[in-house]
Amino acid sequence: MKAFYGDLRLGILGGGQLGRMLIQQAINYNVNIKVLDPDREAPCRKLCDEFTVGSLGDYETVYNFGKKVDLLTIEIEKVNVDALEQLEKEGVVVYPQPRIIRLIQDKGLQKQFFKENNIPTAPFMVITSQEQLKDNPFGYPYIQKLRKDGYDGKGVYKVNNEASLDNAFSEPSIIEELIDFEKEIAVIVARNERGDVSTFPVVEMEFNPQANLVEFLISPSTLSAQIQQEAELIARNIAESLKIVGLLAVEMFLTKDGKILVNEVAPRPHNSGHQSIEGNVVSQFEQHLRAIFNQPMGDTACINNAIMINLLGEQGYEGPAIYKGMEEVLKCSGVYVHLYGKALTKPFRKMGHVTIVDADREKAIEKAKFVQEILKVIA
Template sequence: MTQFRVGIVGGGQLAGMLTEACREANFSCWVLDPDGHCPAVLAGASHVPGDSWDLNALRSLSAAVDVVTIEIENVDVDNLAVLEAEGIDVVPSSHTLARVVDKLIQKETLQAASLPTPAFKAQVAGEVIEKPPFGLPLVWKASRGGYDGRGVIVIDDSVNLPWCPEVDGYIESFVDAQMEIAVMVAVSHKQESVTWTAVEMAFSRDTNMLQHLIAPARISPSIDIKARDLAVASVHAINGTGLFGVEMFLTKENELLINEIAPRAHNSGHFSMDAAKTSQFEQQARILSGRPLSSTEQTSPAVMVNILGMKGYRGETVVENLEKVQRILGTHVHLYGKRECFHSRKMGHATVTAATIDEAIERSEELQSLLVVRGAEESG
């Protein structure tokens, strides 16, 4: 029997973890990336050198595989549509991606489906913002290219106005949320869907990057159900097939507002590798190959911590105290194999499982106090 072959556009850590899940399913992976030592190649994927925006490189990838998927949103949707026209199965489809990768179009699509989002207003590049249309703080987001806290600017004081963005984007009303949560959604080719439990997210004030998450979120069962239903509705609004991360705000009035949708595996789903019956990456492999979806039941409370490059260093990656950390009960460390480390670069993640959330939080704090990942050289 011929081995099923998965093509991935982008070779970062998400592609690396999908490669590992595919290997467990006896699938082979091919990855399109400029770097022959990217995490996906280190995980065992075959390398197709090239840029994600290069149609000829995409054709080289698609010629080797049965299905093509993405690990990053920074793709040329029109090129993926060309592949589909040439008979290549692309998941998510170019039609779905066209509604998601441009975040302003994503907002407008959700609004047209009568789904709750913060108020927003389009803001084209070069158009001066004189006054905040929704008051202060003013939140501006880039339409394309923003992730992990990038492409977001928050202006707290009117002395910083007027201001003129250099790229297209939108202004969004600031949400003074009691909590930010996320739900992972998997949708099969038959449009069957499953969700994992809602998770609670905490972000760094310095980088806007996810610092840690708590699974399950410390919310009522009724809000968890509403969040999961809203996540599925949002994915249906973009006609999604595949794996999606849906971020939301939970307001102080216990209302849910959709922040954004990621059309891929997501940081908020990493806990599933160690604390659910089916990880997000195994589920993604199932969707790509047309196999039935599997149980997303959580197996234990968990805290997931992002492992970021230490400030003040860059260069060849150095990991300190790993053995001590691995002796902490219930700790699962996943390093991404990146050879170069610099401040705030995602170098891995760790999930701590325990009998209770409080125990998992306590152990995760011990982990963070011990584990150091940094570059070999001091930087200015």
């Protein structure tokens, strides 16, 4: 492969905030970057060397874009895998590998992979029709997830009782037992082509119940060393079983009886790793680049307590974004604001994130709550 720091052409499928932050890191290595995204106003448009407007799901568009680069990566899984497989056959390096993207695009295949590789996960059943919802083996309530196209909390439905079946998904789905968990945690793991594997320390997550998005993240975790080691080992085992090249975010439940169950995985930089930009020696974005360029893995150690808050568009507002409370927030030490370059806001849209770092964990949490209260995205 060409030298990553000079003449290598890196293509990114998807021009959203994950691609934007990946480019911000790649600039330090002098990487030539091309981006494909359907939105001509995508967050990446002004940062990359070449921006192409086009569908990520269209075979010809993805294939023609891929022929212009040496190495292709993703910031979203919803891409045309047939085109990626053909590009791979023709010598374009695609990381993560197309077979992994295909697997993770389908939650049914993903769950089956967990089962076949002894990865602990909630009991589940693959269904093809609404009729099968009545014969579920779990009892009410339980969870239904679309096999494909679910994203950022969409495509997930809680079936509370027989009456709620009328609003359930009719498309192919999985149903799974509702887990009464103590905490949601995540581990980001990276693997390069040589097979070197490195995990980031466990983080703890709190979700916005209305949007079903990560709203509040704490790093490092204060869970027992045993639980943290087990979570990191599970993430490592998944990465090695897949033989993935790149980054893999592993979201898990910690049950009330101390068991860890894998919920879902994502083969790319992830919302649960944003705090690593200021909170760890190496960020998830640099680690992804190191992995796909087959370079040594970076040091993932935490250098401070870090709390990450998602900036979501406020309910009741839609239009040109206004960041109310920005001046008050920027007066606080250890507060780092990341805006994603999205001109228009709407309810629950991810508009940015804020990371708060402090040597005192409680002070970091206190500042984070202040930021949550003061900084609002309105129109």
